[in-house]
Amino acid sequence: MFKKPQRNEARLRRHRRLRKKINGTSERPRLSVFRSLKHIYAQIIDDTKGITLVATSTKDQDLAKELNGKSGNIEAAKLVGITIAKKALTQGIKKVVFDRGGYIYHGRAQALAVAARENGLEF
Numbered sequence: 503m504f505k506k507p508q509r510n511e512a513r514l515r516r517h518r519r520l521r522k523k524i525n526g527t528s529e530r531p532r533l534s535v536f537r538s539l540k541h542i543y544a545q546i547i548d549d550t551k552g553i554t555l556v557a558t559s560t561k562d563q564d565l566a567k568e569l570n571g572k573s574g575n576i577e578a579a580k581l582v583g584i585t586i587a588k589k590a591l592t593q594g595i596k597k598v599v600f601d602r603g604g605y606i607y608h609g610r611a612q613a614l615a616v617a618a619r620e621n622g623l624e625f
Contacts, residue, residue: 537579558585579610600615
């Protein structure tokens with residue numbers, strides 16, 4: 503019989519399908535999002551060189567102090583979006599390609615994207 507894929511397996515399948523179309527370059531790197539139950543991570547990646555240019559998450563010490571242990575909610579995702587945008591602009595990165603990581607564009611992934619857009623990133 504056909505076995506129903508588990509949630510993360512289905513997400514990884516969607517992510518692989520998205521990655522066929524989305525690729526980060528030097529001019530327009532990729533803003534990748536990963537979320538777990540407790541934390542959310544964002545990094546800007548240059549896929550041509552295979553390096554991470556900027557990264558932040560709710561595990562960063564300065565963000566963790568502001569969140570007071572509540573790191574798995576929409577407010578935390580907004581704060582990560584603001585932080586990644588500020589770090590990217592200091593590195594001279596203005597345009598990115600958004601990689602939602604196989605997640606539905608809703609909730610924490612959407613909050614991170616909207617906050618990054620409002621703080622100067624273009625995608």
